Amino acid sequence: MWRGLWTLVSRAxxxxxSPRLCTRQAxxxxxxxSGATIFALSSGQGRCGIAVIRTSGPASGHAxxxxxxxxxxxxxxxxxxxxxxxxxxxxxxxxALVLWFPGPQSFTGEDCAEFHVHGGPAVVSGVLQALxxxxxxxxxxxxxxxxRAFAHGKLSLTxxxxxxDLIHAETEAQRRQALRQLDGELGDLCCGWAExxxxxxxxxxxxxxxxxxxxxxxxxxxxxxxEVRRLEVALGVHLRDARRGQRLRSGAHVVVAGPPxxxxxSLVNLLSRKPVSIVSPEPGTTRDxxxxxxxxxxxxxxxxxxxxxxxxxxxxxxxxxxxxxxxLEQADLILAVLDASDLASPAxxxxxxxxxxxxxxxxxxxxxxxxxxxxxxxxxxxxxxxDPHPDLPSHLLLSCLTGEGLDGLLEALKKELAALCxxxxxxxxxxxxxxxxxxxxxxxALGQYRQAKDLALAAEALRVARGHLSHLTGxxxxxxxxxxxxxxxxxxx
Numbered sequence: 362m363w364r365g366l367w368t369l370v371s372r373a374x375x376x377x378x379s380p381r382l383c384t385r386q387a388x389x390x391x392x393x394x395s396g397a398t399i400f401a402l403s404s405g406q407g408r409c410g411i412a413v414i415r416t417s418g419p420a421s422g423h424a425x426x427x428x429x430x431x432x433x434x435x436x437x438x439x440x441x442x443x444x445x446x447x448x449x450x451x452x453x454x455x456x457a458l459v460l461w462f463p464g465p466q467s468f469t470g471e472d473c474a475e476f477h478v479h480g481g482p483a484v485v486s487g488v489l490q491a492l493x494x495x496x497x498x499x500x501x502x503x504x505x506x507x508x509r510a511f512a513h514g515k516l517s518l519t520x521x522x523x524x525x526d527l528i529h530a531e532t533e534a535q536r537r538q539a540l541r542q543l544d545g546e547l548g549d550l551c552c553g554w555a556e557x558x559x560x561x562x563x564x565x566x567x568x569x570x571x572x573x574x575x576x577x578x579x580x581x582x583x584x585x586x587x588e589v590r591r592l593e594v595a596l597g598v599h600l601r602d603a604r605r606g607q608r609l610r611s612g613a614h615v616v617v618a619g620p621p622x623x624x625x626x627s628l629v630n631l632l633s634r635k636p637v638s639i640v641s642p643e644p645g646t647t648r649d650x651x652x653x654x655x656x657x658x659x660x661x662x663x664x665x666x667x668x669x670x671x672x673x674x675x676x677x678x679x680x681x682x683x684x685x686x687x688x689l690e691q692a693d694l695i696l697a698v699l700d701a702s703d704l705a706s707p708a709x710x711x712x713x714x715x716x717x718x719x720x721x722x723x724x725x726x727x728x729x730x731x732x733x734x735x736x737x738x739x740x741x742x743x744x745x746x747x748d749p750h751p752d753l754p755s756h757l758l759l760s761c762l763t764g765e766g767l768d769g770l771l772e773a774l775k776k777e778l779a780a781l782c783x784x785x786x787x788x789x790x791x792x793x794x795x796x797x798x799x800x801x802x803x804x805x806a807l808g809q810y811r812q813a814k815d816l817a818l819a820a821e822a823l824r825v826a827r828g829h830l831s832h833l834t835g836x837x838x839x840x841x842x843x844x845x846x847x848x849x850x851x852x853x854x
Contacts, residue, residue, distance in 0.1 A: 398424065399501035399509075400492045402485060409480030414488055417506055420497035421472040425461060427495050428454075428476070428488070435461050445476065447491045454487045455479055469506055470513030511835065517548045518835025522793060526610060533659035534778075538609055538785035538792065547789040547796070548834050554803075555830045557592050561585040562823040569816050589807055589823075596804045599791060605783035606790030607797075608693060612654060612661035613781045615774075616688045618716065619698035620708035621669025624737035627761035628698055629666040632657065638666045650684050658775035660782050665692075670716070671708050693781050694731045694774075695720060701736035701758065704750055717754060731777055735759050739766060796833060803829040 398418025404411070416424050422434055427448040435441035438460065445454040458477040467473040478484050492498055507524060510516045516524065523542030530536040564585040617625045626638035633655045651666040665688050668681030689695060697717050699709050720732040734756035740763050750756075757773060759766035783790045791797050806826035813819035 398498045399505055400424070400489070400498055401501035401506070402489065403475075403506075404480070407480075408482065412478050412480035412485050414476040414478060414485070414492070415506065416474045416492065416498065417467070417469045417471045417501075417509060418497075419472060420495065421474045422461070422463075424492055424495045424498055425459060425474040428491055429459060435459060437461055437463050438466075440477070445478070445488060445491070447487070447494075449491075449494055454491060455484045457488075465513065468515065469509040470515050471509060517545065519548045519551070519796075519833065520545055521835070523547075526792065531654075532656045532661045534609060534782060534785065535661055538606070538783075538790055541785050542789070542792070547791075550789050551830045551834050554592055554595070555827055557588050558823055558827040558830070561588045562820060562827065565816060565820045565823065569820065586811075589810060593804060593807050596800055596807070599789075600797065600800055600804065602783060602790070605781065606792040607794065609661070609782035609785070609790060610792040612663045613693040613778055614665065614691060615657065615662045615694045615696060616665045616667060616692035617696045617698060618667050618670065618685060618689055618712075620700075620706070620712045621671055623669070623698045623700045623709075624761050625669070625698045626666055628696065628735065628737065628759070629653070629664055631761050631764070631767065633664060637664075649681055650688055657778060658771045660775070660778035662694075662778065669708075670712055689716065692730065694733070694777055697732055697734045698737050699734070701739050701750075702741040704736075704753075713753075731781065733757065733770075733773055733777060735770065737761055799829040799833040802826075 396419070398416060398420035400414065400416040402412060403415045404413040425434060426432075428445045429443040430446065430448070432443055435443070440458045440460050443457060443459045445457050445459075446452060447454055455478045457479070460475040460477075462468070462473040462475070464471045464473070476488055478488055489500075493500065507516065507521055511518065511521050520543055523539050523544075526539035527536065527543055530539050562585075564581045568581050617629055619625050622642065626640050629638050629651070630636055630640065633653050635653075637653045638651050649668070653664050655662050655664045657664075667685035667688055668678060670682055670685060672682075695716070697712070697720075699712065700706075703709060717732065717734055720730045734754055736750075736753075736756050736758050738760060739758040740760040757766060757770050759770055791800065803826045806822050806829065810819050810822035810826070813822055
């Protein structure tokens, strides 16, 4: 009897019109202009060997026939060589590979066609103009192909975000994370959590409706409480690591700081592999904060070159020092640079006392700022002097002039950035503030469940928690949020 009650209550918990969150279904949000057939260049702009033009919509088959007449449609999902001609004049445009993807077995879930043409501007322009002359076709908007895939249940919202991140990935770590999210790792995790909430909700509903039934299993509410507690722990772990995923997507803030003339600008130029900062033997050359995005050991970072920290300078440089100190407070990782041949100078000693040692000691709440101490200009040290100052905090020797020690610095940066940004291979990361918002909302609702004195209120809290997971994967939301997400895509994707 309990199995039958479980089925009925589980169905009631979802509501008459609410699909199972773990089953990929159409999102319920129609794509803009759905019903029309769209076309666009999907490969990059400019001259190339091969350019890919795609269509999606009910007139895709007609468009393919129009440009390849009098030939019929090729076999589904099989590349065929065809002569493309302008349907108005019959003028040959190109000899290309064409593919036919009848829906729903296509990227968007609709009938789709692809034209793999030679990538010259004249060829691409001619084929696009020919498609525009076919009745029922119009140029696609930015992200419209992916939005149609979402609308037809081909991708969840987290997978759409993973696809956008994959297109914009610039480092190895970003690529790995985006690919795992595109493969549904985060969505599957939320799916498991949603199943847990569905089960707990069914237990609570069953107790409300059938508590006087002798056939109801004992400990139903205890079982629901246990499942909720385990879920709270799991959500808490992911929320504590939320900043790591966001750093991986947008880049960790790495600030290069030190006294004047320690080689900070030389280090920034070395790590960015381009002349970002002016290098001069004159102290105080850098007066403002110079920032450049870089790939550091496979991780994204925003590298900031700052003014040398010293006192008793003019008002312009003093403003640069103030800005440098502010950047230090905001840094995810500090690259503290000192001149290895001038460690006894007042500026070096003051920097050690005010920046390096406090960062290593941490603050009263138990956390500490990550810092790597780099002793630059090791080429000026006496020959055979491997480490002239073993009494200093843990440090790395480097010569920006010769490059000696750079491999060791990059390895240390890789370890620090892996801790800051997270390792995509260890599990799903929360790469957007939207993810954090809904998981926090889910956790807050579970807290209301535990505090509820009435079982009806407890059941409602579980529904709210499950609703946040549904919004995260795209089962609910607003058009404004969807517009923001799909705006990241280019035309043709």
